[in-house]
Amino acid sequence: MTIEKTAIQDLVIINPTVFPDERGYFFEAYNQAKFAENGIHYNFIQDNQSFSKRGVIRGLHLQINPFAQAKLVRVLEGEILDVAVDLRKNSPTYGQHVSVVLSAENKKQLMVPHGFAHGFSVLSETASVLYKVDQVYHKDSERGIRYDDPVLNIDWKVSPDEVIVSEKDVVLSAFNDIDWEF
Template sequence: MNVIKTNIEGLIIIEPRIFKDDRGYFFESFSQREFEEKVCKTIFVQDNESKSSYGVVRGLHFQRPPFAQSKLVRVIKGAVLDVAVDIRKGSPTYGQHVAVELTEENHRQFFIPRGFAHGFCVLTDEVIFQYKCDNFYTPQHEGALAWDDPELAIDWQIPVDKVVLSEKDKYHPKLKKLTSPFTMVMSD
């Protein structure tokens, strides 16, 4: 697998090696050994899958400690703009984001460590999206940011009047109102 570092520490784009022939293609979508060697040591304990239609924005979500989650995400069908926002207090990139297009054609995956809010916007008629999480979902530890916070300046790549949100995702706080439960851990 090819590992692409982004301009925010910890956010990693992963491109698998794809073997194509006249029958189709094959690739290894996950190897614990290779992930630990090239990205970080973590054990994923829960896989999730969602199906959404054009314009759906899911996010920007996170879970508070002690149930914080790292995620490895990818698209099985369709295309999304996947976004991670740094919400680690003390981080030099606090409030900044990385956006990456994940598609069924590029087979890219995006690793989002703990300390980031995560969301995506569906760019095609339909998408099937998969998440690997390193901690179990606990609703009482949910947290989120407003997807449309102007301070975040995220270009979701679709017209605002086409955005489809859950009721819950309509009312999340903006970054200025967020009391982040995460602090940047400085490495030596």
């Protein structure tokens, strides 16, 4: 397993070591000791899974303190563009985002720490996404930012006529209107 740094501190891409053979392949998707050796210290307590069709954008979602969630995101089937936005006000990269293609084929994972909004778009016909979290869902701590916020200017790699967004996500806050801190 290798840990790939991104342009934003603490936001990393996990590249597993894959062992292919005539039967298929094997890899460790998560190994707490190896994560800890690389400075990643989270106690994941829940796995969440979603299935979506092409053009779906989920996000940008987060929970505020004390229920902020770290997420370890990977794709079981299909391909997504995974996006994390730095919302840590004291960070030199506040308001910046990183996007990475995660797929069943490349087996990459994105480690999204506390203090980030997270979302993804589905680039394949369908996608199954699995992510670990270190905190349970807490409705009163739930927040979000609109996927099409002009300040963030995220290219979701999906044409506008294909975009499918939930009613809940359409009414999320604009980046300039957020009033929470990490």
